[in-house]
Amino acid sequence: MGYSFETRCIHGEDHRVVDEYRAISTPIYQTSSFSHIKPGHNLSGFDYSRESNPTRAHLEETMASLENAADCVAFASGMAAITACFELFSPGDHILMSDDLYGGVVRLVHNIEEKNGLKITFTDASDADNLKNMMTPKTKALYVESPSNPMMHVADLKECGRIAHEAGALFIVDNTFLSPYFMTPMDLGADIVLHSGSKFISGHNDTICGFLSSKDPEIAKKVRLISKTVGSTLGALECWLAERGLKTLHVRMERHQENACAIAEWLKTRTWVKKVFYVGDPEHPGHNKVKEQGRGFGSMISFETDTKERALAILQNVKLITFAESLGGTETLITYPDVQTHADVPQSVKDALGINDRLLRLSVGLENVKDLIEDLERSVSIAES
Ligand SMILES: Cc1ncc(COP(=O)(O)O)c(C=O)c1O
Secondary structure: OOOOHHHHHHHOOOOOOOOOOOOOOOOOOOOOEOOEEEOOEEOOOOOEOOOOOHHHHHHHHHHHHHOOOOEEEEEOOHHHHHHHHHOOOOOOOEEEEEOOOOHHHHHHHHHHHOOOOOEEEEEOOOOHHHHHHHOOOOEEEEEEEOOOOOOOOOOOHHHHHHHHHHOOOEEEEEOOOOHHHHOOHHHHOOOEEEEEOOOOOOOOOOOOOEEEEEOOHHHHHHHHHHHHHHOOEOOHHHHHHHHHHHOOHHHHHHHHHHHHHHHHHHHOOOOOEEEEEOOOOOOOOOHHHHHHHOOOOOOEEEEEEOOHHHHHHHHHHOOOOEEOOOOOOOOOEEEOOOOOOOOOOOHHHHHHHOOOOOEEEEEOOOOOHHHHHHHHHHHHHHHHO
C-alpha cells in the first residue's frame, strides 16, 4: 500500500487525474450515457451511468482503498446498500443479526427480507458463546453493527469473523459509527463492510448515500451485478459531495471525538443523567475492545435522563443543538430513538435493550464544545425554572 490514510482521503488510491483538463476536484459527470464508437466499443470504458460513471468510479476506488477492500459500490443511500447486500442471499437462507441495530434495518427485515424468504434471527452479538449456539447449517451470514445504534454494544469482531467463517458464513459489518478512520473491519475478518455514507463519510448533513465494500472479488462481482440490475447506484452530484466530505474525514473525526469525550465526561457529572453510553468512556464495558479493534471511539453518545419529562424538555429547549434524526455531520444533532430512529423496532425488543422514553442520542458535531455544553445545561435549567 502506498499513501497513508489521510492522503488517500484527499487524493484517492493513486492520485490519478480523472479528466483531460487536469481538474483538481473530480468533475461531476452529469450524464446518463456515454457515446460508443462502434457496436460493443466505447473509448472511455463507461456506457450508462446506472451501471458506472467516472465521478462515482473515483469515489468508489477511494472508499475501497480506505476500507482495505477489493471493491466498493456507492449506493443511493445506506439502506440501498444494505438491501443490495441482502440480495446476495436466497430464500431459505438464515442470517444471524445483532439485536441492537438501526431501526430502518429492522424495518427492512420485517417488511421486505422475510417476505423474500430469508430467515432472520436477532441476537446479542457481544456474547460469542451465544453467537456460536445460534449458528445453524443454513446460516449464510452474520451481520453486526459495532458500536451498535443506539445502545453502543460492542462486538468482538475477530471472534465474530471466526465464528462466521467456521460455519461457512459471510461476516458483514456496518461501520457507520466509527468510519474507516477509526476502524477497518476487513482487517478484523469482515467480508463485507457497509456504510450509511450520509453520516461521517459525507459529514455535512447534506447528502444521502451508502457504500458496500467487498473483500472477495467474486462477491464484488455479484454486488456489481445487483447494483446495475436493481439500479440503486449513487448519482454523480452526490458522489462529488461524498468525495468532498471524505477529503476532511480524518480531521473531522478527531475533533468529533474530542468534543464527544468532553460532553460524555460532563454528562456523567449531572445528577439528572442516569446512564451514559459512550465507547470512549473508560468505564464503558466495550471500551477496551473498541481500543483493541481500532484507532478511536467516534462521537455517538446515548444517555438516559432521570425522567421522560426531562428528556422531552431537553429536546424542546436546545437551541444550538438540533432536534433531528441522523448523525455524523458538522452540526450536533439530538434524537429520541424510542419514537424516531427506532420507532419500527418491536416494543418487546426495545424494552429488552433499554431503548426507553428517557433515552436520548447525541451525534456530537464540530462546534465549540463549550457552546454545546452550555446549550444542554441551559435546556435543563429552562425546564426547571
Ligand atoms: C448504523 C446505520 N446504518 C445504516 C443506516 C441507513 O443509512 P441511510 O439513512 O443513509 O439510508 C443508518 C441511518 O441512520 C444508520 O444509522
